[in-house]
Amino acid sequence: MKKYILLLILSVGIGLHAQAPFLQHRNLIKIENWKFLKGVTNDAENPIFDDVQWQNVKVPHTYSMDAINDIGYYKGEAWYRTTFEAAASMNEQRTYIRFEGVGQEATVYLNGKKIGTHIGGYSAFCYEITNLIKSKGQNVLAVNVTNAPNFKRIPVDDALFNHYGGIYRPVQLFSTPKSAITPTYFASSGVFVEATKVTPDKAQMEVRTHLSFIDNQSNSILKYSLKNAENKVVFEKTKPLNTISKDTIIVSQFEIAKPILWNGRINPHQYTLDVQLITDGSVDKVSQKFGIKTFAIDGDKGFILNNKEYRLNGVSKHQEWEQVGPAVSDENLVADMELIDEIGATSLRLSHYQHSDKTYELADKKGVLVWSEIPFVHDWSSREAGNANQQLKELILQNYNHPSIFVWGLWNEVRSWNGDKAPAVVLTKELNQLAHKLDKTRMTTSASDRDMVDDMGGITDLQAWNKYFGWYGNSIEEMATWLDKSHLEHPEIKIGLSEYGAGGNINHQDITKLDKPKGNYFPEMEQSRYHEITWKILKDRPFVWGTFVWNMFDFSVAGWNRGGIKNLNHKGLVTFDRKTKKDAFYFYKANWSKAPVLYIAERRNNVRTTAMTSIKVYTNLIKVTLYVNNKKIKTQKLESDINVITFDAITLNKGKNEIKIISADKSSKLEDEVKWELKN
Structure with a gap:
């Protein structure tokens, strides 16, 4: 691989609320109201099938909320049925049905006739139904859905994230003139x-x-x-x-x-x-x-955007909320992107699959550079090659025109020790060739949890690593040693950090009970400490072409029992329900955002047992003043290169204490306040 790779890109993308952008000038009907039944049902595609007793649901919808609420979840078939009338404006036109995403496989029937089957839970699919739709009267649309395991479909297991079932993204019926720009490619x-x-x-x-x-x-x-x-x-x-x-x-x-x-x-x-x-x-x-x-990637300077060095301070995210699972609304997606914008991130890894049209559109508008990838994740079966190629084609062709996307991810933590003949290695080479055939303007990358050099490495244009020094063993400081040694010994490899992070439960505030990495007590202040040390290491190493916090939001992994809440990965900077920004969120905001930040850390550790304490503040202001119980304690300048001010040897009174920080910088009038209680 050349030390300096220069690429040229032009990309396209526009979005409207809950519809693919290229549909805005077509006759369009959103199909939202459905009948639903979980389980195996015979003859449900028949137009005269009796579905009166079925549940009424609104798409987007998932039938896998038990993945979040219980240990384990239903993995199997379900049916959706609905009726609709074609609009008069669609007469004499060509008619289509488009599903933006169905987890994980869908077989679609219209008026009893099979239209097609789509395998893959994250990409859109579109069928022309001109010859099957009734121009007058009711049409019956039925969809058989399954999220059951299938070793010919990626991902082949759900060890790292849930494989939700359902029609969890929008469905649109639309029409075009007889001569059209095709929507079925x-x-x-x-x-x-x-x-x-x-x-x-x-x-x-x-x-x-x-x-x-x-x-x-x-x-x-x-x-x-x-x-x-x-x-x-x-x-x-x-x-x-x-x-x-x-x-x-x-x-x-x-x-x-x-x-x-x-x-x-x-x-x-x-x-x-x-x-x-x-x-x-x-x-x-x-x-x-x-x-x-x-854009370009330089082996020493990192990411270059429009001929200038541009730091990729990134986060990663899954597409799910605690309240609705993966069946998120546009409002949910906007809220997520607003938080990513607020923290000041310049890049976003969309893990580990194709995300909603809306997410890419929002990234385009915000100027957030995107790593987009297919769900070739963790394990492999040697039978998934056909589906992996299909999902990569869909990912690239459906999102080819977004200016935010700069790299296509081909795999995450896929392991192979059997040489270049191993199925996973052969498949990666196929995918890499396919990506460059479809898109000559972007690079490919992959995310490894193995050594700098192994069977799966060196195939994609770029390489990145998932490293959790200080969480899964070793010390946090070892990140610096690993990066410097790797860069010195392998100058030909452009190094990215695709994942780094630590668990943090906002309800855990006793550092003495820390029980990492798979125990049941993950104090929030340990997560903050991890990120403070790690970011200090990363910020001064520009040769790392991109760094991505794992994760922006807590997310569900069915069967996990860690950190005090079952079925949850706690590494997010924001809670699963999006209601609480953890301390680490404000640490990065103080370091990445240009907006003024003033935040008292460890605020939820509000019941203290010792009078003598320190007060830690995340800020990008020049100096701040501390008050305790309305008494001015001191003004302190920001001297830390990671935007942390610590007031040491502060004495609390017995009972209630009011802690207040006020900006001493005349250009910014900010303050923050917490209340702590001292008990004997």
Whole structure:
């Protein structure tokens, strides 16, 4: 691998509430209300099947909430049924049904006829149903769903996260004119945009549009219109199409003068591209936003965005909330991204599978660079190759145009000790070739929990490691030794840190009871200590091309019994229900965010048994003043390089104590306050 890799990217993505962005100009019906029954049921696809006694549910929906509430969960079949009437505007048009995600397999029937089966729980799939839908009267849509284990499907086990079942992402019925920009090419938009060369003066761009016609056509037109972020038209082009076959790809080139780059959180500028197919008076239109950027990975300087060093301070996340599991709403996803924005993260690892359309759209808008990956995770069966290839195609083609995505992840903690003939190694090489065939503009990466050099290493363009020094054995400080030694001994390897973290339960505040890593007492202050030491190590090593906290949010792992709450991974910086930001959240906010931060740590340790204590503050302000019981104690300047101020040898009174911190910096008027009780 070359020491310095330079890549050029242009990406596209726009989002509307609860719908794929390229559907906004089509006739659209959201299918939300369903009948549901868990278990094996015969003949439920039959239109006259009696489902009166079935449960009424609203999609997004999961039938696996027992994964969160109990040890173990149902893994098997379920059925969903609904009826709908096609809109009059869909008459004489082509009609489609699109599922954004069904866990983990779905067989779809319309009016008793099988449309198709999709295997894979995280990507969208779309079928044309023009010849099956009734233009008048009720249509019956039935979906057989299963999350049962399948060793031909990735992931092959649920050791690291739950395999939820259900129609847990939106479903849309929509139509297009008979001549259309196809929505069935791996459920993508059918439009792919690439920047082939970018200079300060111009961006040379290529647009590939997949078209579908009922019959061979002549005298059709493709019309392009480009607007900048201020909605000013900067380019227009019309391309006549002569006689073409039923399905074809049209390639067009154009230039943008003086392009404004998509520049991460500094300026996530996006253009808007309208593509119209005009045929015999009908118009099919796809409208998308896109951003232009260049990026590189340097072996010593790390990540380079638009020819400038750009630190990837990252977090990771699963797509689930305690209240709803994976069946999250757009409002849930917006709330998550607002927290990621608040903490000041510049990068996001979307673990360990394709996430919702909405998440990528929000990352585009916020300027958060994204690592997106397929669920080739942990164990392998040697029978999953076909499905892994399918899920990678879906991931790349459905998300090809998002400016936030900079890397495709091919595996996480997949282990092999049988040489280059081992199935996992052979599959990784296939996936790497496929990724570069589908997308010449991005890199591939993988996340290892093994040695610097092993059978699975050196295949993807980049490599990153999951390291938990100080949590799963060793000391926290050993992270520095490992990084420096690895960089010295393997200068040809560009090192990333794909996971690091420690458990923290906000209800545990007695450090003397620490019982890590698999016990039942995870004090919050130990999690904070871990991140303070680790971040001090990471911040001064720019050769690490990206670092990703595991995890932004607590998440469920059925069968786990650690940290005092069953079925929960406690490594999040925010609780599973999103109601509490842990102390470590504010530590990173003080270090990453440009917003002023003033926060008293260990605030939930509010019943003390010794009078003498220290008070720790996370802040990025110049100096702060401490008051105890309305008495000024001292003003202290920020001298720490990790934005921590500690007031030592503070004496508490017996009973109630009011601790207050006030900014002594005239430019920021902030204060924080806690109440602690001293008991004998």
